[in-house]
Amino acid sequence: SPLEQFQVLPIVPITFGFIDLSLTNEVVILFLVFFLLGTLLFSLLYKDGTLSLIPNRWQAMLEMIYKAILSLVVDNIRNDTAERFFPLVFSVFFFILSLNVIGLVPYSFTITSHLIVTLAIALSIFIGINIICVRRHGMKFFSLFLPPGTGVAFAFLLVPIEFISYFFKPVSLSIRLFANMMAGHTLLKVIAGFGFVLMGKAGILFFMHYIPLLILIPLFGLELAVALIQAFVFSILICIYLNDAINLH
Numbered sequence: 001s002p003l004e005q006f007q008v009l010p011i012v013p014i015t016f017g018f019i020d021l022s023l024t025n026e027v028v029i030l031f032l033v034f035f036l037l038g039t040l041l042f043s044l045l046y047k048d049g050t051l052s053l054i055p056n057r058w059q060a061m062l063e064m065i066y067k068a069i070l071s072l073v074v075d076n077i078r079n080d081t082a083e084r085f086f087p088l089v090f091s092v093f094f095f096i097l098s099l100n101v102i103g104l105v106p107y108s109f110t111i112t113s114h115l116i117v118t119l120a121i122a123l124s125i126f127i128g129i130n131i132i133c134v135r136r137h138g139m140k141f142f143s144l145f146l147p148p149g150t151g152v153a154f155a156f157l158l159v160p161i162e163f164i165s166y167f168f169k170p171v172s173l174s175i176r177l178f179a180n181m182m183a184g185h186t187l188l189k190v191i192a193g194f195g196f197v198l199m200g201k202a203g204i205l206f207f208m209h210y211i212p213l214l215i216l217i218p219l220f221g222l223e224l225a226v227a228l229i230q231a232f233v234f235s236i237l238i239c240i241y242l243n244d245a246i247n248l249h
Contacts, residue, residue, distance in 0.1 A: 005189055006113050006182065026117075029109045033098045069093055069235065076239035079246050085239075092125065093235040100181060100227030104220070112230075113182040118174035125238060126170040133245035143248055173237055177230050184223045191216055 012023035044051055044059050051059060069090045074082050096112065103110025111117050134141050145162040146155060191212045198209035 097231035115178045122170035122174040
């Protein structure tokens with residue numbers, strides 16, 4: 001089944017009564033991502049914690065992403081303190097991108113194809129943004145639910161709509177990432193499975209298995225682009241939510 005690739009399987013079962021602390025394939029991939037990111041970062045640093053003046057390919061790529069995310073933060077958060085939020089956005093972008101890309105490795109596991117994971121990431125960021133907004137503006141936080149210039153008659157209609165749309169943000173953020181990753185990986189598995197089925201046939205059907213296998217090449221490139229775009233979209237929306245929280249619309 002194309003959906004078997006999304007199953008969370010226990011590798012080392014660990015249970016304490018009704019509490020399940022098993023080491024799963026999802027946890028292994030998560031630790032692997034942290035290890036690879038840490039290895040990449042520390043491999044570029046000298047002993048004094050500085051980078052090379054003449055960057056290699058990995059450092060050049062990292063600096064290019066750094067500049068892109070910094071520009072994204074400054075352009076979308078219209079405030080003098082925008083750069084304070086750069087570490088958050090940069091870390092989230094790299095984390096989401098790494099989870100998306102490592103899921104494209106054969107026999108790996110795509111963590112972002114699970115709604116509970118993407119929802120947990122989105123909710124934690126959303127709660128943090130609301131804490132920033134309340135600490136910065138106090139009771140003026142509730143002005144987010146009432147657009148300026150709204151009459152009393154329309155307030156009874158607009159406030160519930162604004163309230164629902166505001167608290168639906170983390171849900172839409174998580175569903176967008178989850179749906180795109182799950183749909184793309186399912187399509188790849190379906191086409192690959194179709195090719196392997198044709199390989200087991202005789203005659204002309206055997207030679208037709210090259211067609212789905214050749215289709216996989218551009219689809220894999222498209223899925224790689226989707227992995228990058230979804231991480232970028234996730235980061236853009238975080239910047240937009242931060243801008244609303246700081247400037248109150």
